Each structure stands twice: as C-alpha cells, then as structure tokens.
Amino acid sequence: MDPLKLENQLCFPLYAAARGIVKLYTPFLAEVGLTYTQYITMMVLWERRQVGVKELGAALYLDSGTLTPLLKKLEKQGLLTRARSAQDERHLVVTLTPQGEALREKALQIPARMGECVDLSAEEAGTLYGLLYKLLGQMEDRQETAKLEQDRG
Amino acid sequence: MDPLKLENQLCFPLYAAARGIVKLYTPFLAEVGLTYTQYITMMVLWERRQVGVKELGAALYLDSGTLTPLLKKLEKQGLLTRARSAQDERHLVVTLTPQGEALREKALQIPARMGECVDLSAEEAGTLYGLLYKLLGQMEDRQETAKLEQDRG
DNA sequence: TAAAATTAAATTGCACTTGATTTAATATGA
DNA sequence: TCATATTAAATCAAGTGCAATTTAATTTTA
Numbered sequence: 001m002d003p004l005k006l007e008n009q010l011c012f013p014l015y016a017a018a019r020g021i022v023k024l025y026t027p028f029l030a031e032v033g034l035t036y037t038q039y040i041t042m043m044v045l046w047e048r049r050q051v052g053v054k055e056l057g058a059a060l061y062l063d064s065g066t067l068t069p070l071l072k073k074l075e076k077q078g079l080l081t082r083a084r085s086a087q088d089e090r091h092l093v094v095t096l097t098p099q100g101e102a103l104r105e106k107a108l109q110i111p112a113r114m115g116e117c118v119d120l121s122a123e124e125a126g127t128l129y130g131l132l133y134k135l136l137g138q139m140e141d142r143q144e145t146a147k148l149e150q151d152r153g
Numbered sequence: 154m155d156p157l158k159l160e161n162q163l164c165f166p167l168y169a170a171a172r173g174i175v176k177l178y179t180p181f182l183a184e185v186g187l188t189y190t191q192y193i194t195m196m197v198l199w200e201r202r203q204v205g206v207k208e209l210g211a212a213l214y215l216d217s218g219t220l221t222p223l224l225k226k227l228e229k230q231g232l233l234t235r236a237r238s239a240q241d242e243r244h245l246v247v248t249l250t251p252q253g254e255a256l257r258e259k260a261l262q263i264p265a266r267m268g269e270c271v272d273l274s275a276e277e278a279g280t281l282y283g284l285l286y287k288l289l290g291q292m293e294d295r296q297e298t299a300k301l302e303q304d305r306g
Numbered sequence: 307t308a309a310a311a312t313t314a315a316a317t318t319g320c321a322c323t324t325g326a327t328t329t330a331a332t333a334t335g336a
Numbered sequence: 337t338c339a340t341a342t343t344a345a346a347t348c349a350a351g352t353g354c355a356a357t358t359t360a361a362t363t364t365t366a
Binding site: 179206216244 | 354
Binding site: 005127 | 158159169173176213
C-alpha cells in the first residue's frame with residue numbers, strides 16, 4: 001500500500017470535508033451577514049454573552065491573529081463591543097450587544113437547513129462527532145507536549 | 154437542546170480537527186519545503202506524473218484561484234513544469250520533473266511520523282474515513298444540484 | 307522594590323480559499 | 337461560416353489562519 005497515495009490518507013478527506021461543509025453554510029450565513037468564522041464566534045457569545053479574547057480563542061482553537069481583525073469587523077457591524085478589562089488591562093473583553101442578541105433569532109433556522117444538506121443517521125453523526133473530538137483531544141495533547149519541549153530547550 | 158450551541162455542532166469539530174491536523178503536518182512538511190496544500194498537490198503528481206489543472210482541481214476539490222498561484226510556486230521550485238496542451242490551448246498540463254520525483258523519497262517518511270501523532274485504532278480510522286467520504290459524496294451532489302438550479306434560472 | 311519574566315493582544319508577513327470577473331480558446335448552430 | 341455559447345485558466349478582492357514579532361500590562365524574584 002502506497003503511503004503517499006491520496007486515497008490512502010485520512011487527513012485529506014478531513015481537510016476536504018471541512019472546506020465543503022463551510023461552503024454549504026455560506027449561502028445560509030450570507031442571509032444573516034456572517035462568515036462561518038464569524039458565526040461560530042457569535043455562537044460563543046450567544047452562549048456566554050461576555051467572553052475574553054483568550055477564552056474565545058481556546059473555545060474556537062483560534063489565536064489573536066485571526067480573532068482581532070474578525071472581532072473588529074463584528075464590532076463595526078454593531079454585534080458586539082470590545083473593551084479592556086478594568087482588573088487587568090491586558091485582557092480584552094468582548095460583550096454581546098442587543099443587536100447581536102437579536103441576530104440569534106435570525107440564525108436559529110440555520111442548523112435545521114444545514115441538516116437537510118447532510119444525510120447521516122443519528123448514529124453515524126454521533127460516531128463522527130465522537131471520533132472528531134477524540135482527534136481534537138489528541139491534538140491538544142500534542143501541542144502541549146511540543147510547547148513544553150520547546151520551553152525546556 | 155440548543156441548536157446554536159457550539160458543542161451541539163457536528164461541523165465545528167470537523168472544522169477544528171481539519172485545521173489541527175494540518176498544523177501537525179506543518180513541521181514535517183517544512184523539512185521537505187512544502188505546505189500542506191502543496192503536499193497533496195505533489196501527491197497527485199507522484200501518482201499520475203502528468204495532470205491537467207482541471208483534473209487536479211477535481212481530485213483536490215480546489216479551483217484555479219487556489220491552484221494557479223500554488224502551481225507557479227512549485228514550478229519556480231523546479232518540482233513541476235506547466236505547459237498549455239497542444240490539442241486544446243485552454244488546458245494547462247502540469248508535469249512532474251525529476252526533482253519533483255526525487256522529493257517523493259524524502260516525503261516517504263512523513264505519513265508514518267504523522268501516524269505517531271494520532272492514536273486511532275484501525276477500525277476507528279476506517280470508520281472515520283468512511284464517514285468523511287460519505288459526507289464528501291453528499292456535498293458533491295449538493296453542489297451539482299445547486300449548479301443545475303442556477304443554470305436553469 | 308526594581309529588573310526580569312510572563313502574559314495578552316495586536317501587528318506583520320505569508321499562504322491559502324473562495325466568489326466573481328476577465329481573457330483566450332474551442333465548440334455550436336442558425 | 338460567423339456570431340454565440342461554452343469551457344479553462346487567470347486575475348482580483350475579501351476573509352481567514354498561523355508563525356513570529358512587538359507592545360503594553362502584570363507578576364515574579366533577586
């Protein structure tokens with residue numbers, strides 16, 4: 001078995017399916033004026049109302065290099081506010097605005113419409129979900145040990 | 154169950170795991186001077202030696218907007234050549250060079266090293282592989298029907 | 307406590323991705 | 337056959353992602 005054959009890779013369908021799913025979301029998200037990354041950012045805010053950039057990055061596996069310009073855009077759209085924490089000025093706190101909260105109602109129809117695009121049984125979806133989070137967990141471990149090794153050197 | 158909660162999404166771990174895996178590849182690929190997208194492009198060339206941009210895009214689910222600049226970079230590195238087809242000048246044919254072929258030997262160690270980073274049983278990997286290709290297949294169908302509907306309108 | 311280390315965002319540079327448009331070549335049909 | 341339609345790449349604009357560096361604030365420690 002050729003280890004460099006595209007069809008023998010597990011990573012490639014993961015990479016391709018992820019882009020494909022985001023592409024499926026695009027027209028639905030365009031109706032509410034969001035990109036996919038903006039959408040998952042808003043999801044965190046709809047859950048927590050207020051969150052630091054650091055925690056947001058931990059939740060989404062994204063760093064400030066991606067989040068800073070994205071949050072500035074969402075602020076400009078009036079969906080959130082950005083302000084330094086009074087306790088620790090290094091922390092920037094992001095807060096949902098009433099407009100941002102209102103957008104949630106419009107977004108509520110999106111998951112169901114996406115669901116119609118994907119035909120997996122509940123069991124298949126559950127299995128996939130579990131395997132993906134297993135992978136994510138292992139990758140977090142990897143990043144941490146790499147980090148520690150780097151600090152030691 | 155809140156449909157807009159991050160942890161209730163199937164798409165989010167897919168998106169995050171795909172980026173995470175590519176990040177794991179990065180240091181290994183840096184040793185052979187490739188990015189992940191360049192790596193899977195070379196994979197197609199290692200299999201076929203010669204391929205049109207159109208077929209390459211079909212194999213990788215990428216369009217000329219991504220591939221054109223990427224192929225120019227690989228050409229500049231001497232790994233492939235780009236030339237218009239004599240039969241049909243609209244087609245650009247990409248061909249592996251001896252240097253590109255030689256790079257394959259260096260890349261051969263990468264899949265095993267990546268495998269060490271991910272701890273899934275053969276059965277789990279097979280299940281994940283199957284589900285991801287099932288998703289990819291459904292998304293292809295979606296894109297095609299959307300395309301047809303658009304052409305009709 | 308003052309210097310050194312650490313932390314959190316922001317910034318910068320590079321490499322994608324994608325949608326939309328443009329350009330060039332080929333195929334079609336009145 | 338010549339205008340029209342189609343096809344394939346290339347180009348362009350906008351939005352990520354990420355590594356590396358910088359800046360500002362806070363801790364730690366000698």
